[in-house]
Amino acid sequence: MDDNTLYSTIFRRKSIRKYDLTPLPDSTLERISGVVRCLRPLNAQIKTEMKFISQADVQHNFLRIKAPHYLVAFSEKQPGYLTNIGFMLQQLDLFLAAEGIGTCWQGIPRPSKEVGAESALEFVIIMSFGLANEPLYRQSSGEFKRKPLSAISNIAGLDDLLEPVRLAPSATNSQPWFFTGDEKLIHAYCVKSNFLKALLYEKMNQIDMGIALYHLHLAAQVAGRTAVFSQHAGAKANPPDGYYYIGSVELQ
Ligand SMILES: Cc1cc2nc3c(=O)[nH]c(=O)nc-3n(C[C@H](O)[C@H](O)[C@H](O)COP(=O)(O)O)c2cc1C
Numbered sequence: 001m002d003d004n005t006l007y008s009t010i011f012r013r014k015s016i017r018k019y020d021l022t023p024l025p026d027s028t029l030e031r032i033s034g035v036v037r038c039l040r041p042l043n044a045q046i047k048t049e050m051k052f053i054s055q056a057d058v059q060h061n062f063l064r065i066k067a068p069h070y071l072v073a074f075s076e077k078q079p080g081y082l083t084n085i086g087f088m089l090q091q092l093d094l095f096l097a098a099e100g101i102g103t104c105w106q107g108i109p110r111p112s113k114e115v116g117a118e119s120a121l122e123f124v125i126i127m128s129f130g131l132a133n134e135p136l137y138r139q140s141s142g143e144f145k146r147k148p149l150s151a152i153s154n155i156a157g158l159d160d161l162l163e164p165v166r167l168a169p170s171a172t173n174s175q176p177w178f179f180t181g182d183e184k185l186i187h188a189y190c191v192k193s194n195f196l197k198a199l200l201y202e203k204m205n206q207i208d209m210g211i212a213l214y215h216l217h218l219a220a221q222v223a224g225r226t227a228v229f230s231q232h233a234g235a236k237a238n239p240p241d242g243y244y245y246i247g248s249v250e251l252q
Helices: 003-010 026-037 081-098 113-117 159-166 195-222 233-237
Strands: 048-053 069-075 102-106 122-130 177-181 185-191 227-230 243-251
Touching: 003 081, 003 195, 026 048, 026 081, 048 081, 069 081, 081 102, 081 122, 081 195, 159 177, 159 195, 177 195, 185 195, 195 227, 195 243, 233 243
Parallel strands: none
Antiparallel strands: 048 069, 069 122, 102 122, 177 185, 185 243, 227 243
């Protein structure tokens, strides 16, 4: 699917929590598998594994949203692995939404023990998908409940690239991101949580950061630029108050 289609989906997608439980046709699932095999990582050094499972393979106590299909992401536990999975699965979220298939990130459910035991990697997160039994799209970007741009960045003159980032989905819609820098080099930071909140949210927040970085990457591509991800010691040493450093994006 071309970047322009994925990009325009940012402005109308929404989480789908009501599904038609009829399984998708095999041919559709095969196409989705093909897309999953080609998901682009933020860090290609981190091993990941994706598995398609059904409702029966999700632990019942944690299952709040019933869908015909779920994708489970596993990863090697290396620095940045959660952000890497966020970056990868957001590509699937946009692809499926663009194809008319509903999705929802699932921070609470876990795969069954049997499915967990099939991977040597660490379980990270599940995404539900299937045909929607509710409206699939928002009618306009005004329907998104999001912070204003001024609350997520202090960079001037980059609104066209930061607006799609502002609309990114995040766990409990917390939008934990803040961006500093300039038109050529952007530094991404994540909000610090207190000890108790960190237990619950730190993992999700780092996945959220990967989602936002994918929206930035896509917006840059569509604007004819390339986003190159790196680590900057200076930016890491100087986070805004209340935030910690995730990474930097050079816009070429
Ligand atoms: C990492 C992550 C975990 C999430 N976990 C859940 C979840 O467990 N249950 C749920 O209903 N929605 C979950 N969501 C969906 C968010 O609540 C949703 O993205 C956010 O409220 C913004 O709404 P939107 O996606 O419709 O734009 C999750 C989203 C993310 C990014």
